[in-house]
Amino acid sequence: MKTGFFKVKTREEVWGEFERFNPLETEEVSLGQALNRVLAEPIIAKEDLPSFTRSIVDGYAVRAQDTFGASESLPSFLEIVGEVGMGETVSFELGGGKAVRIPTGGMLPAGADSVVMVEYTEELDQKSVAISRSVAPLENLIRPGDDFKAGQEVVQAGKRIRPQEIGLLAGLGQEKIIARARPRVAIISTGDEIVPIDKEPRPGELRDINSHSLAAMVESCGGLPLQLGLAPDRFSALQEKCQQALDLADICLISGGSSVGSRDLTLDVLASFEDSKVLVHGVAISPGKPTLLVKTGEKGFWGLPGHVASAMVVFQVLVRPFISYLRGEQLTLGEGRPIRAGLKRNVASRQGREDFIRVKIEEKDDELIAEPIFGESALISTLVRADGLVRIDRHTEGLYAGEMVQVIPI
Amino acid sequence: MKTGFFKVKTREEVWGEFERFNPLETEEVSLGQALNRVLAEPIIAKEDLPSFTRSIVDGYAVRAQDTFGASESLPSFLEIVGEVGMGETVSFELGGGKAVRIPTGGMLPAGADSVVMVEYTEELDQKSVAISRSVAPLENLIRPGDDFKAGQEVVQAGKRIRPQEIGLLAGLGQEKIIARARPRVAIISTGDEIVPIDKEPRPGELRDINSHSLAAMVESCGGLPLQLGLAPDRFSALQEKCQQALDLADICLISGGSSVGSRDLTLDVLASFEDSKVLVHGVAISPGKPTLLVKTGEKGFWGLPGHVASAMVVFQVLVRPFISYLRGEQLTLGEGRPIRAGLKRNVASRQGREDFIRVKIEEKDDELIAEPIFGESALISTLVRADGLVRIDRHTEGLYAGEMVQVIPI
Numbered sequence: 001m002k003t004g005f006f007k008v009k010t011r012e013e014v015w016g017e018f019e020r021f022n023p024l025e026t027e028e029v030s031l032g033q034a035l036n037r038v039l040a041e042p043i044i045a046k047e048d049l050p051s052f053t054r055s056i057v058d059g060y061a062v063r064a065q066d067t068f069g070a071s072e073s074l075p076s077f078l079e080i081v082g083e084v085g086m087g088e089t090v091s092f093e094l095g096g097g098k099a100v101r102i103p104t105g106g107m108l109p110a111g112a113d114s115v116v117m118v119e120y121t122e123e124l125d126q127k128s129v130a131i132s133r134s135v136a137p138l139e140n141l142i143r144p145g146d147d148f149k150a151g152q153e154v155v156q157a158g159k160r161i162r163p164q165e166i167g168l169l170a171g172l173g174q175e176k177i178i179a180r181a182r183p184r185v186a187i188i189s190t191g192d193e194i195v196p197i198d199k200e201p202r203p204g205e206l207r208d209i210n211s212h213s214l215a216a217m218v219e220s221c222g223g224l225p226l227q228l229g230l231a232p233d234r235f236s237a238l239q240e241k242c243q244q245a246l247d248l249a250d251i252c253l254i255s256g257g258s259s260v261g262s263r264d265l266t267l268d269v270l271a272s273f274e275d276s277k278v279l280v281h282g283v284a285i286s287p288g289k290p291t292l293l294v295k296t297g298e299k300g301f302w303g304l305p306g307h308v309a310s311a312m313v314v315f316q317v318l319v320r321p322f323i324s325y326l327r328g329e330q331l332t333l334g335e336g337r338p339i340r341a342g343l344k345r346n347v348a349s350r351q352g353r354e355d356f357i358r359v360k361i362e363e364k365d366d367e368l369i370a371e372p373i374f375g376e377s378a379l380i381s382t383l384v385r386a387d388g389l390v391r392i393d394r395h396t397e398g399l400y401a402g403e404m405v406q407v408i409p410i
Numbered sequence: 411m412k413t414g415f416f417k418v419k420t421r422e423e424v425w426g427e428f429e430r431f432n433p434l435e436t437e438e439v440s441l442g443q444a445l446n447r448v449l450a451e452p453i454i455a456k457e458d459l460p461s462f463t464r465s466i467v468d469g470y471a472v473r474a475q476d477t478f479g480a481s482e483s484l485p486s487f488l489e490i491v492g493e494v495g496m497g498e499t500v501s502f503e504l505g506g507g508k509a510v511r512i513p514t515g516g517m518l519p520a521g522a523d524s525v526v527m528v529e530y531t532e533e534l535d536q537k538s539v540a541i542s543r544s545v546a547p548l549e550n551l552i553r554p555g556d557d558f559k560a561g562q563e564v565v566q567a568g569k570r571i572r573p574q575e576i577g578l579l580a581g582l583g584q585e586k587i588i589a590r591a592r593p594r595v596a597i598i599s600t601g602d603e604i605v606p607i608d609k610e611p612r613p614g615e616l617r618d619i620n621s622h623s624l625a626a627m628v629e630s631c632g633g634l635p636l637q638l639g640l641a642p643d644r645f646s647a648l649q650e651k652c653q654q655a656l657d658l659a660d661i662c663l664i665s666g667g668s669s670v671g672s673r674d675l676t677l678d679v680l681a682s683f684e685d686s687k688v689l690v691h692g693v694a695i696s697p698g699k700p701t702l703l704v705k706t707g708e709k710g711f712w713g714l715p716g717h718v719a720s721a722m723v724v725f726q727v728l729v730r731p732f733i734s735y736l737r738g739e740q741l742t743l744g745e746g747r748p749i750r751a752g753l754k755r756n757v758a759s760r761q762g763r764e765d766f767i768r769v770k771i772e773e774k775d776d777e778l779i780a781e782p783i784f785g786e787s788a789l790i791s792t793l794v795r796a797d798g799l800v801r802i803d804r805h806t807e808g809l810y811a812g813e814m815v816q817v818i819p820i
Binding site for chain 2: 051208340386
């Protein structure tokens with residue numbers, strides 16, 4: 001692999017590089033495991049839902065025309081010819097001038113075209129009922145296919161399964177979906193100053209934050225984190241970890257190496273693998289400029305900044321969309337829709353660089369206010385205090401207090 | 411238990427009833443399992459984070475005063491007295507007129523109070539460096555406790571753990587949290603017309619949607635669903651299922667029974683248990699009026715409407731907050747913040763009833779538009795097409811097209 005000379009890429013250009021990768025394999029997933037999985041194939045209704053005409057109230061199934069003109073002072077009188085039981089297959093046909101008792105969810109007999117709510121009826125005896133309000137045809141019932149019709153595409157490929165889609169699949173009797181595999185994401189922390197969290201750090205040493213915060217981010221976006229632990233800043237040690245990642249995972253996140261020497265080491269190690277290609281070497285975002293993306297075979301290796309808040313921001317705006325891409329989803333900057341809020345104070349930015357400002361959201365007189373959190377990106381507290389990120393476009397020099405901004409929840 | 415005469419309660423009154431229950435037990439949870447768990451005890455920093463003064467750039471640790479007045483045309487010349495290694499405990503003190511090479515993350519020697527970035531320096535030989543820009547004291551470093559100070563409450567009880575809190579805990583070396591237990595939620599579907607999803611329904615029968623959509627909702631809000639399956643509309647069958655729920659779960663959801671007879675059966679069965687008290691019998695919301703909440707010992711039994719969309723709305727606005735209450739969280743109408751959007755068309759409502767309208771969100775010219783989805787609450791498609799719910803206050807008669815509304819994501 002030649003590393004050569006690299007131009008810093010914009011975030012959009014980095015997203016564009018994703019197309020060099022193939023989306024993950026598809027697999028069959030049972031309904032009980034399908035929540036939050038991404039559909040690789042659309043859901044097609046194999047039958048009408050519902051499959052028969054049902055009452056949606058307790059009352060009497062009738063022919064609507066037999067009730068026309070009915071009122072409290074001049075009711076229509078109909079003959080009761082029976083009762084529909086819950087779950088019962090009704091095979092008789094309702095004639096003119098007749099009515100049958102029907103519960104909510106009961107099947108309408110042929111001939112009936114509407115249901116009168118029990119509130120507007122009075123049984124005079126076992127055989128006759130007075131109807132005091134007219135109904136229109138199709139009133140108080142749902143018909144076959146009102147939910148979905150056989151053959152209809154009911155959920156598109158690329159959609160993430162929510163509880164309502166689970167309900168839909170249950171209703172259609174589809175116990176399996178075809179989804180993209182969950183990406184396996186190996187996580188490596190580098191840096192001679194980093195110690196495992198169960199070790200007491202000496203002065204000059206720090207506990208490994210990134211392995212844990214990144215694993216949690218992977219989990220929260222549907223990936224399967226594999227913590228491979230620490231690699232000291234030595235070629236052979238890092239190469240061994242990266243080989244493990246190649247064997248076990250689809251994606252590998254290598255964090256650390258904020259110092260120049262360490263960064264070069266990560267690049268050298270990745271360059272040592274066959275079939276490696278550096279796609280991204282520097283991104284025009286802040287924080288997160290020294291980000292790497294290397295394609296090794298079909299695997300994506302990300303070099304993330306060592307600073308804890310930078311690593312999380314890069315995950316949010318680059319790695320999370322990469323995972324979405326591999327799962328066949330649409331790419332977005334965050335989960336869910338951004339939150340509109342007024343900016344509390346001016347924030348300066350540099351042209352040519354897309355900034356992601358950490359903000360805290362406050363509510364004041366029913367208005368949402370986004371307050372920028374200042375502080376070094378080496379501080380995890382800046383993200384613990386934050387509710388989201390505000391993006392500053394690379395063509396602007398900053399944002400003014402009072403401006404409405406979109407907050408990406410984090 | 412006496413069921414007696416009941417007054418329909420408002421949603422706020424139902425939320426108020428939650429206080430009759432005790433929050434769930436607390437338990438120790440390891441860091442790897444802590445994502446999305448709710449803290450039962452605050453996180454207190456047991457030490458300063460970071461624990462020593464660190465450089466946040468590659469450069470030279472100096473005494474700031476030795477650089478005052480330095481410029482490109484008139485640099486300060488300092489003597490290089492060594493180099494700080496990554497992770498190294500630095501024990502010497504830096505004297506005046508001296509500098510040491512330091513990498514990002516390196517520990518500052520005593521005596522040094524700032525770091526000059528390598529970009530503004532030039533090594534003249536191994537022993538001396540020219541500094542072409544002055545630094546202020548504390549520039550380019552972070553000090554002990556800049557993240558959090560020993561003894562400080564860093565995350566409050568009742569907060570849900572996000573990836574950044576996982577990172578914080580790792581940084582503090584805290585491998586466990588004390589969290590509220592995840593609620594075990596038993597789910598029972600009733601109704602003689604309902605069949606398991608692997609069975610082909612005859613005309614008049616329907617597959618069991620609610621067991622599956624409710625289980626997914628339980629999962630999505632941090633509960634542990636236990637699907638107990640179907641109970642036909644017979645006292646002994648439902649009683650047996652409810653006894654199972656009492657034995658196994660903290661909460662039980664019984665859906666179905668939209669017809670009057672079925673609703674009464676659920677109430678009769680719950681009344682048959684010792685130490686039962688009906689807290690809620692009817693709620694002034696739509697959809698969802700025929701909702702029941704019965705306290706049996708410390709367990710909460712919810713009777714939910716059978717209509718699929720009604721059951722999900724009631725889960726969203728009543729059961730989800732109940733789960734939040736038991737977990738020790740603040741009660742809200744939805745996960746995350748509501749989304750502001752303009753309403754696409756007029757929606758009528760009835761005074762005295764709080765309505766939850768299903769809406770689809772569209773983006774048009776950078777504005778979000780909430781389009782009401784009309785359709786019976788027996789149709790799952792109304793929720794599959796929906797992105798959220800819009801609440802209509804019980805004191806208003808509806809909302810006008812163009813009004814800004816808050817959409818609860820669903």
